[in-house]
Amino acid sequence: MxxxxxxxxxxxxxxxxxxxxxxxxxxxxxxxxxxxxxxxxxxxxxxxxxxxxxxxxxxxxxxxxxxxxxxxxxxxxxxxxxxxxxLARHDSTDALSQILREENPLTPYARRKGSRIGAETLADMSARVHGLRLADDVLAGLDLIQPAFRELGTAVRMFRDSAHTEEAGRDLLVIIGEFAQIAGWVAGDAGRADQAARTYKLGIGAAQDAGDGTLASYLIGSLAYQVSGGDDPGESVALAQAALDAAGTSAPPRARALCWDRLAWANARAGDAQATIRALGEADEALVRDFGGTEPAYLYWVDENELQIMKARAYTELRRPLRAVPLLTDVLSRYNPAHSRELALYLSWLAVALADANEPEESARVAARMLELSADVASDRTAQRARVVLHRLQRYRDVPQVRELLMAYG
The missing domain is CATH 1.10.260 (434 Repressor (Amino-terminal Domain))
Known part of the structure; x- marks a missing residue:
């Protein structure tokens, strides 16, 4: 350089x-x-x-x-x-403090004339944001984008317009951060990358204002994952490292494990095998660490199965299919079929790994199931993965099963 x-x-x-x-x-x-x-x-x-x-x-x-x-x-x-x-490199704290420097939609009006926010309202909003997360398990981005952003907009307006105590204001900022995370994820799944990035940045600002490092790291990691598909893999690595820094060493085990997972994926996209494998190992160790506190509800999905899937995806990205195939086969054998988008996405990685392992017939079989599952899923992520799978199978187009698949799906 x-x-x-x-x-x-x-x-x-x-x-x-x-x-x-x-x-x-x-x-x-x-x-x-x-x-x-x-x-x-x-x-x-x-x-x-x-x-x-x-x-x-x-x-x-x-x-x-x-x-x-x-x-x-x-x-x-x-x-x-x-x-x-x-210029000297800024650390993650300096960089992240600039996110909302131009216009902060969370700045409350000087005189709040709205009704006072109480504990019941905050509890209702927390329940709604978790309901959106659970809905995202079974619905895709284009199905959820309107309700997700409607809820986020309501929370932001409530913070700006209402009267509330300092403690209630902090709780409301956390709720805004959580709404921003799921809304950003939904926007990314709907193929609206710029909207997703802006929403994550809003959430990061809210989490920072609330003093919630765990939530801030969750949002920064989500942004890192969002940009990992772009032209600059190093950008995703830098953001994933910033997420790990924001979490700190005292963050809950699932939060630390997810940060390491995001960093592993970013490094895999950048082609750094050594850094990827190290981060995957750190994720495993973080997940089993003793923790006496209560972990945030938004981390409910981070478990051993998800870490195993990330390992397999990272190995597939690094073109190490002999490591990826057994991991994916094991997890998918017990995966919840109601989560059709995730199941289709993970099947796509298995299909690619099998193709890389020179198993075109089995890859075509898995790809056919993936394409059938994703046919009615309103997700840009599954659509992109379908294109990746079909492209990877092109070199085997003389194999009858592959040729039949390519003819059926173009």
Whole structure:
């Protein structure tokens, strides 16, 4: 990395500092332009490619982009593109404190005129957010996105408009963070990545304001997972590490295990096998750690089976199918068939692992079940995985079972 110009490293570091994806960076540059300049900017996908080149130091931004960058980051152009060394790396606390710096929708009005929030209202809202989580076990993103964001909007308005004690305000911020996590997850499942990222950031701000490090780490880890499918795997690794830092060593076992799992997945996507395997081992150790307190309800789904599935997915991503296939086969043999989206997703990983293990007939059989399960599931995640499975099977198209599958599903 030493041959990358200081300004290129600086552009990348500042974007990550703000937890912006390259797609969001493109939007920020466009927003920083005046009407005349904006009309001359390229399409969003082309601008994202340009950002990738700039951050790699392949090309230096030309007019009008230096000015747009300086406006987006709120920095002097010479400071941003000068020849001095790259900015020092900010730690996760510094970076995360900037998430809502531009506009915080959780800022209460100076004079609250609404009704006072009581314990019963807070309990009802906690029950509703958990009900959304349970609904997500059996329904997909496009089925849940409207109720999820309706509930989140109600909680935010209640915090801003109502009168409440300091303790009730903190509890309400936690509820907003929990609503933001499930709403962000639902938006991601509906294929609305930018909306998911914005929602997670709202939740992170709420969790931080409430002083809840465990919830903040849960949201940051969710954001890390959301961006892991993007063009910059290192971004997901940085966010997953920030989630682990936010959790701290005293977080509940399931929270720590999930943070390590997210970090393992991010490293697998980045192709770092050694870091992946280390993180998977840390997740196992974290889950069995003694803990005398009560774990948050939103961690109910984190168990040995989920850790085993993540191991298998990571091994599949690293092209180690002989490790992945036995793990997935074992878990799927007892998986709840009512959770059709998750079952379809995990079957897709098994189909890919079998293809990588040179077992095309069995891979085609598993893929057929996956595609049948996901046919009526309104999930962008299952749709993407279906495309991955069919693409991976293309090299076996001369095998009768595979050829039949490809003809049936294109």
């Amino acid at each position: 030493s041959d990358i110009p200081a300004w290129a490293s600086r552009l990348r570091a500042l974007r990550r500092h703000n937890l912006w994806t390259q797609r969001e960076m493109a939007k920020r540059l466009a927003d920083a332009a005046d009407e005349h300049t904006r009309a001359r900017l390229p399409e969003r996908d082309s601008l994202i490619r340009m950002i990738k080149y700039w951050e790699a130091g392949t090309h230096r931004p030309k007019d009008p982009y230096p000015v747009l960058y300086s406006r987006a980051f709120g920095m002097d152009e010479e400071e941003l593109f000068g020849t001095t060394a790259a």
